[in-house]
Amino acid sequence: FQLSFLATFGLLYFTDPVAARLQWLPEWGGLRGAATSTLATQIFVLPWLLYTTGEMSWVALPVNLLVLAWVPLTMLLVFLTGLLALIAPLLAWPVSILAYLFLSYDLVVAKFFATIPGATWLLPAFPLWVVGLAYLGYAYFLYAQAKK
Numbered sequence: 001f002q003l004s005f006l007a008t009f010g011l012l013y014f015t016d017p018v019a020a021r022l023q024w025l026p027e028w029g030g031l032r033g034a035a036t037s038t039l040a041t042q043i044f045v046l047p048w049l050l051y052t053t054g055e056m057s058w059v060a061l062p063v064n065l066l067v068l069a070w071v072p073l074t075m076l077l078v079f080l081t082g083l084l085a086l087i088a089p090l091l092a093w094p095v096s097i098l099a100y101l102f103l104s105y106d107l108v109v110a111k112f113f114a115t116i117p118g119a120t121w122l123l124p125a126f127p128l129w130v131v132g133l134a135y136l137g138y139a140y141f142l143y144a145q146a147k148k
Contacts (some may be wrong), residue, residue, distance in 0.1 A: 002052075003045055003048065003049070003050060006041075006044050006045045006048055007041040007044065008043050009044060010041045010042075010044025010045060011037055011040055011041045011044075012126060013044075013051055013142055014040035014041075014043055014044055014138075015036055015037060016145075017040075017145055018039050018040045018043070019036045019064070020033070022035060022036055022039070024025060024074045029069075030069070032066055034064075034068045035061070035065060035106040037068075038061055038064040038065060038068065039061065042061065042064075042111050044138065047126070047130070047131045047135060048132075048133035049125045050123060050126040050131075051127075051128060051130075051131045053074050054122060054123050054124070054125065054126060055120050055121065055122055055123070056120065056121045056123060057119055057120045057121075058118075058119065059113040059114075059116060059119045060119070060122075061109055062113065063109055063113045066106070066109050067106045067110075069104065070102055070105065070106070072082075072104075073102060074099065074102040074103060074106065077095055077096075077098050077099035077102060078099045079133060080092075080095050080099075081095045081099050100139070126145075
């Protein structure tokens with residue numbers, strides 16, 4: 001819940017400032033939009049992730065960019081599988097195979113990048129007061145942006 005809340009907040013309030021700094025990135029295939037939303041959420045959840053896990057992944061951005069385009073379709077297929085399984089289980093089977101393929105793709109990409117040496121950096125304990133300072137800094141940044 002905490003990560004979802006923070007990611008949503010970051011998406012709502014950090015997307016525009018991040019987008020302003022990614023104008024150099026091409027729009028090709030929605031790349032700029034995907035990179036913008038991914039970075040906005042990752043920037044905002046980073047202090048909490050460092051506090052709760054002590055890990056930081058430099059491969060998170062490329063992984064998200066590779067799987068993000070397929071997430072809505074995957075979610076739709078999983079939803080349809082569940083719905084069809086309630087109505088006519090036999091009809092759910094072919095849809096479930098498609099959902100499985102997309103979910104498998106996500107896992108293969110994540111597992112591949114996770115095997116890269118140094119993909120995740122283990123950091124020393126990140127105190128809660130530092131998290132508080134980080135979010136105060138974010139709040140000040142948003143306040144300064146709103147004043148412009």
